[in-house]
Amino acid sequence: MASSPSAGPATTPFSPTTPLRVGVIGLGMGSVHLEAYAAMPDVEVVALAGKEEARLAELGAQYGVPHLFPDWQHLVALPDLDAVSIATPNALHHPIAIAALTAGKHVFCEKPIAIDTAHAREMVQAARDHDRVLEVAFNHRRRADVQYAKRYLDEVGIGRVYHARASWKRRAGIPGLRSWFTNKAMAGGGALIDLGPHVLDSLLFLLGEPRVVAVSAVTHGELGRAGYGAMDRSEQMLSDTGAFEVEDLASALFRLDDGSSVAFEISWAGHTVDDEDIAIELLGVDGGVRLFVPRYASDGTLRIFRDVAGAPVTIEPEVHVPGGEHPLVIREFVDAVRGGNWDAHRGDFALHRTAVLDACYRSATEGREIRLEP
Numbered sequence: 001m002a003s004s005p006s007a008g009p010a011t012t013p014f015s016p017t018t019p020l021r022v023g024v025i026g027l028g029m030g031s032v033h034l035e036a037y038a039a040m041p042d043v044e045v046v047a048l049a050g051k052e053e054a055r056l057a058e059l060g061a062q063y064g065v066p067h068l069f070p071d072w073q074h075l076v077a078l079p080d081l082d083a084v085s086i087a088t089p090n091a092l093h094h095p096i097a098i099a100a101l102t103a104g105k106h107v108f109c110e111k112p113i114a115i116d117t118a119h120a121r122e123m124v125q126a127a128r129d130h131d132r133v134l135e136v137a138f139n140h141r142r143r144a145d146v147q148y149a150k151r152y153l154d155e156v157g158i159g160r161v162y163h164a165r166a167s168w169k170r171r172a173g174i175p176g177l178r179s180w181f182t183n184k185a186m187a188g189g190g191a192l193i194d195l196g197p198h199v200l201d202s203l204l205f206l207l208g209e210p211r212v213v214a215v216s217a218v219t220h221g222e223l224g225r226a227g228y229g230a231m232d233r234s235e236q237m238l239s240d241t242g243a244f245e246v247e248d249l250a251s252a253l254f255r256l257d258d259g260s261s262v263a264f265e266i267s268w269a270g271h272t273v274d275d276e277d278i279a280i281e282l283l284g285v286d287g288g289v290r291l292f293v294p295r296y297a298s299d300g301t302l303r304i305f306r307d308v309a310g311a312p313v314t315i316e317p318e319v320h321v322p323g324g325e326h327p328l329v330i331r332e333f334v335d336a337v338r339g340g341n342w343d344a345h346r347g348d349f350a351l352h353r354t355a356v357l358d359a360c361y362r363s364a365t366e367g368r369e370i371r372l373e374p
């Protein structure tokens with residue numbers, strides 16, 4: 001499709017003295033975006049939108065935001081705005097991003113980029129058509145241990161990786177039994193679409209961006225439907241769980257284009273020892289890498305296995321994770337917008353991740369392996 005940039009405030013890279021004018025939508029994770037932008041001297045937060053009236057006023061006053069709106073439409077309609085930061089329920093990512101990109105604004109969007117592949121594809125296409133940045137919040141891959149593992153793989157290596165295991169498991173971590181998180185239309189799914197994007201993003205990043213070509217998946221929603229597993233213990237065993245329409249566990253086998261495979265498992269809840277545990281394990285012909293992050297641990301999360309002089313050796317790199325990776329990924333977004341290299345930032349990575357997760361849902365529903373479109 002021919003590129004047809006809309007009229008917008010910024011069509012060229014910004015001068016170092018011009019602040020980037022940003023609007024933030026959403027007051028949950030959105031407040032983390034707001035704090036990150038507010039700490040950047042070359043950014044001005046000019047608008048904030050969200051439904052919670054008191055919180056909106058509080059954050060607006062705290063950060064001196066001039067325009068406060070209850071709805072995203074008013075914010076996106078502001079003419080003098082360079083970028084929009086989206087931190088709303090998943091189903092709203094698509095309409096907001098399309099409206100913002102069409103109006104010539106750059107977009108920073110929370111994960112997942114969208115609730116399905118079709119919406120994600122339209123967003124990526126809109127970023128291209130209107131020549132704007134579309135960046136997605138994959139903050140987990142900016143963890144220092146993930147970054148170190150990537151450097152080790154690039155500089156030292158473990159030989160060809162033939163199999164990987166990747167998971168995020170919680171014992172009781174359903175984020176709101178009655179909230180949008182467990183509503184299929186608003187969230188697009190449950191644990192898999194909520195936690196899966198981070199695990200899949202870190203995994204594909206470490207593996208050097210292979211393509212997933214086929215998935216075979218199952219999903220279960222036993223515990224959520226029964227009222228068990230809420231992150232907020234006060235919701236435990238509610239007789240009315242609202243409409244718990246999504247899965248609390250998903251398990252899948254991926255086939256990758258390089259012939260390797262991945263065992264992938266994500267769960268919000270389970271009667272098990274795993275309680276907020278993230279694990280990525282790479283098995284290579286010359287060695288292995290295991291990232292194990294229990295409860296967002298910041299030290300001792302990485303181990304590397306190989307044989308040295310005929311004996312098995314375990315390397316434990318001393319990498320400290322300071323935490324709070326959102327400012328890093330938001331800084332990268334601002335730098336991308338300011339730098340003008342927009343072609344490298346159209347949301348393609350996020351599209352592939354959503355296509356994989358979408359295929360998992362299809363596989364679970366249809367009870368068969370699904371091959372992804374090239």
Ligand SMILES: NC(=O)c1ccc[n+]([C@@H]2O[C@H](COP(=O)([O-])OP(=O)(O)OC[C@H]3O[C@@H](n4cnc5c(N)ncnc54)[C@H](O)[C@@H]3O)[C@@H](O)[C@H]2O)c1
Nearest residue numbers: 026027028029049050051052071072087088089090110111
């Ligand atoms: N990257 C991460 O680590 C991470 C962590 C948590 C959540 N998230 C993502 O962030 C997004 C938001 O999650 P959350 O936990 O902040 O949810 P939340 O429910 O706490 O916040 C959602 C916000 O969206 C606002 N909103 C809803 N409809 C709106 C509308 N029409 N106009 C304007 N604002 C509207 C609500 O008022 C609310 O402030 C989700 O996509 C989620 O997946 C990402």
